[in-house]
Amino acid sequence: MFAFCADPDTLDPVRWFACYLTTGKHQNFYWAFGTVFLLLAVTAPTALLFGFGGAIAARSRIAPLSWLGKGYIAVVRGVPDIAFFLFFVIALDQGIEYLRHVVLCPEWTEPVRQGSDFLVCNEAKMPLGDSPQWVHEAYGFALAVLTFAIVFGAFAANVLYGAMRAVPKAQVETAAAYGMSPGQTFRRVIVPQMWTFALPGLANLWMILIKATPLLFLLGVEDIVYWARELGGAVTPRFSSYPHGDWTFWYFAVLLVFYLCFTKLSEVVIDRLTANLARGQATAGGEALRKGMA
Amino acid sequence: MKTIILAAALTAIAAAGHAQTVRMGTEGAYPPYNFLNDAGEVDGFERAVGDEVCARAELTCEWVTNEWDSIIPNLTSGNYDTIIAGMSITDERDEVIDFTQNYFPPAASAYVSMDPDADLTGGVVAAQINTIQAGHVAESGATLLEFATYDETIAAVRSGEADAVFADKDALAPTVEESGGELSFVGDDVPLGGGIGIGVRESDGELRDALNAAITSMKEDGSLNEMIVEWFGEDAKTF
Structure with missing residues (x-):
């Protein structure tokens, strides 16, 4: 990185660390923080969308749709995250490949399962075997986002389902008295007002989602935990210009501080949002705001 | 054309x-x-x-x-x-x-320990999970302590959690060399695989x-x- 890094053995500690902390390996570590942020930025809205869909389905008066919504919430909430992550991602990946296989290689006659091998024709591989490494990584990341979104979507669906029912009955009846259709009532009255009831639950989910990001590691995405472990391990002078002992503790201490700062910042933002949403609501929070203004 | x-x-x-x-x-x-x-x-x-x-x-x-x-x-x-x-x-x-x-x-596998008299058949021996070394330790009578990575098996010996580590001799050699005498080979080499x-x-x-x-x-x-x-x-x- 710096010109003076050519011979690390001769450097004073400050320069040694300046060189050590800017190696290619460390840059991968810093990029991994970006991966975590990107995961959160994509997963949170997607999970909310899944949650919204699940809640609407669960509320539906059409019985099969309602079963579907309630089934989704019950099944995904009931299965341990790790089991879901390990099973679902492999099943999804192989499911996609199998479908492509059936469509793209109709002339293939051998069985897809041969002993422990899962075999599809080369054209059906996802991503294609000869695509560059970044495509493989992007695909793995997309699978991870989808899995996170489905898991957290189920919890969000339950929260939103409850929040929709928590909107005061009088509001809904008034809307009906004004001649609004159920759809209009839902769009104009229930959805705008439900957020104040949903926010504590959603905020909770957000915190858990932040803490769940190390599960990325289980899915083969090289996240900050992977690199912290990789960088923290002792290295001997034969295999690195920057030999050091077992520094795992320090790298994990950095992760601890990172997660604490991140969740603290989230709390501050959520508190502001809560206060904002309480305005004009017939809740204790709204009442406190009204008295404060008077 | x-x-x-x-x-x-x-x-x-x-x-x-x-x-x-x-x-x-x-x-x-x-x-x-x-x-x-x-x-x-x-x-x-x-x-x-x-x-x-x-x-x-x-x-x-x-x-x-x-x-x-x-x-x-x-x-x-x-x-x-x-x-x-x-x-x-x-x-x-x-x-x-x-x-x-x-x-x-x-290649030979070998035991490495901080204690030259470590009990290799009755003590606690660390090995990386799903390796032939782990299989060998399990059959040797010692208590097997499995870890996901090689690094962690070494860390377990250094912290005293395990009495010895059993791994490929070629992987252990640089580790022993760099430990400044803290770690040493103990017992006989075992040809495996x-x-x-x-x-x-x-x-x-x-x-x-x-x-x-x-x-x-x-x-x-x-x-x-x-x-x-x-x-x-x-x-x-x-x-």
Whole structure:
């Protein structure tokens, strides 16, 4: 990185660390923080969308749709995250490949399962075997986002389902008295007002989602935990210009501080949002705001 | 007419550029066999062997890392095409995947401890999970303590959690050397396994044959032995 890094053995500690902390390996570590942020930025809205869909389905008066919504919430909430992550991602990946296989290689006659091998024709591989490494990584990341979104979507669906029912009955009846259709009532009255009831639950989910990001590691995405472990391990002078002992503790201490700062910042933002949403609501929070203004 | 020729030429180039890409799966945490260097790239003995094998077999190779623990399932489900990760050829593994001929002769495994009198058959011995060494410890009568990575097995001995660690002697040698006398070899070396080979899916006979041919030619002209000496020192066993 710096010109003076050519011979690390001769450097004073400050320069040694300046060189050590800017190696290619460390840059991968810093990029991994970006991966975590990107995961959160994509997963949170997607999970909310899944949650919204699940809640609407669960509320539906059409019985099969309602079963579907309630089934989704019950099944995904009931299965341990790790089991879901390990099973679902492999099943999804192989499911996609199998479908492509059936469509793209109709002339293939051998069985897809041969002993422990899962075999599809080369054209059906996802991503294609000869695509560059970044495509493989992007695909793995997309699978991870989808899995996170489905898991957290189920919890969000339950929260939103409850929040929709928590909107005061009088509001809904008034809307009906004004001649609004159920759809209009839902769009104009229930959805705008439900957020104040949903926010504590959603905020909770957000915190858990932040803490769940190390599960990325289980899915083969090289996240900050992977690199912290990789960088923290002792290295001997034969295999690195920057030999050091077992520094795992320090790298994990950095992760601890990172997660604490991140969740603290989230709390501050959520508190502001809560206060904002309480305005004009017939809740204790709204009442406190009204008295404060008077 | 010109456009047709041009198009045909382009297609030919595209087809040539489409030469099979082989994804090489490794662990990246088992020096000197394989590890990530300061630049974050796969490096080590197996990187050198793998690149040479690919060049001789005229394959385009791409290196990917995967946790040791799930390295076989990810091969069989097609996430990469080979395992080149210091994996000893054993009968149990051979039932699930296929191996090429060995590119590293059957090597000794050894015990390392902080205490020269460590109890190797009744004490607690650390080993990396799913390795032939872990299998050996389990049968030796010692209490087996398994870890996901090689680093963690060493850390367990240093912290006193385990009395000794049992691993490939070639991986342990640099660790012992650098420990400044803190760690030392104890007990006798144990020869295990049938050497180290490249793992491929059982259904990938063609790839296995191509790799085998390349390894044979490297054994014949002595370039494989040169690599072994370069990474494991003059005393290493060669072909």
